[in-house]
Amino acid sequence: MSELVADAKVVQLNKQIERSEKSSTAVFGFWVYLMTDCVLFASLFAVFSVLRNNTYGGPSGAQLFSLPYxxxxxxxxxxxxFTCGLALLSAQRRHKKQTLIWLGVTFALGLTFLGLEIAEFHKFVTMGDSWHRSGFxxxxxxxxxxxxxxxTIGLLWMAVMGVFIYKRGLGPLTLKRLRMxxxxxxxxDVVWIFIFxxxxxxGALHV
Amino acid sequence: MNESINPEYTNALVAASHESEPSRLKHYVIGFISSLVLTLCAYLITYYHAGNRGLLLGLLAVLALIQFLVQLFFFLHVGREFSPRFKLMMTTFMILVVIILVGGSLWIMHSLNGRVMPSTKQKEQYMNAQDNL
Structure with a gap:
């Protein structure tokens, strides 16, 4: 009898390991996508570094950017x-409410960032310094x-995840998606370190 | 039945799920605070133009690289998995690709700039010739 119970436990553990392996493979696949996305950003960084002084009589970075902003x-x-990491931790502890709160904070901060960026772009374009102005x-x-x-895509994804967690709770599938x-x-955020x-x-130092 | 499970692997898995809570929170907090400090340092030395330009540029590059590594380790958990460390391998390979791509582009374009672009004097001569036509 006890052997039967032990066997059942082993089977369950096996299933758990299998599931976690599958989930890890999926998350690793997503990591591979992110690494290929690096190539896109690397190309754009290369283009920017080559063209950064080609202002064609237009404003340079030092004249255009406000550092405090x-x-x-x-x-x-x-x-x-940071708060996105906290949301993931709460989700792994199966605290639904906490997860939703941290996800909400993350969303609000992300939206603030996007709003500031769009406002900056809008200011430049209305001043006549749009992408037509120069190579830089x-x-x-x-x-x-x-x-x-x-x-923007990340924010959309986050909103969908929020609704998903609110309606269906924190299952293994949701956790996997949240990890991604x-x-x-x-x-x-890592890409932004380099943009910053x-x-x-x-740009402020006139490179 | 029992042989189908690798005990070492199971132990590692159990250890991983136990390791999680407090130490992981600590990781996020350390990552956040050090990123904050590094960002503010980079900002302040640029804002007040402390030191000469060459030194500043080098310092900013170093600060950015440190922050990159900090976030890679504390936020993205690269290098904290069990072997085989595919994530770490993938990341290292991608860093190599990025260095070749960006470094190579800058090298080629800089070299072309020196060889093919006309000097200001040549440009003036060309413009004058165009005017005479």
Missing amino acids: VLIETLALLSSS LSSYFTLVGTHGAHI LSLFWHFL TIVYLF
Whole structure:
């Protein structure tokens, strides 16, 4: 009898391991996608670095960017990356309410970041410094805009996840998706470190 | 039945699920605070133009690289998995690709700039020739 119970336990454990392996494989697959996304960003960074001085009589980065403004953007995104990690931790502890709260905070901070970025773009375009102006501005809008597009998709994904968790709770499938979302969000913050340094800080120093 | 489970693997799995809660929270907090400090350092030295330009650029690059590694380890958990470390391998390979892509592009374009782009004097001559037509 006790052997039977032990066998049942082994079978259950086996199933658990199998499930967690499958889920890990899926998350690893998503990691591979993120790494290939790096190639896209690397190309855009290369283009930007080549064209950064081709202002064609237009404004340079130092004249255009306001550092305190960019710092606020950066802090909003960095904090959202942190709260996204907290949301994942709460989800792994199966605290539904806590997860939803942290996910909400992450969403709000991400939306703040996106709003600030769009306001900045709008200001530049209305001043006549749009992507038509110079090679520098074309590459700037492409690089930062591509990052912004990723953020937009991440926010949409986050909203859908929020509704999903609210309606169906925290099953293994939801947890797997949440792990992927958090990878995506942290990855975007990592890309932003380089945008902040190479585009804005180097720009302020007239590279 | 019992041989079908690798005990080491099971132990590792159990250890991983136990390791999780407090130490993982600690990881996120450490990652967040050090990223915050690194970002503010980079911002302040740029804002106040502390030191000469070459030094500043080097310092900013170093700060960005440190923050990159910090976030990779504390937020993205790269290098904290069991072997075989496919995630770490993939990441290392991608860093190599990015270095080749960006470094190579900059090298080629810089070299072309020196070789093919006309000097200001040549440009003026060309413009004058166009005017005469």
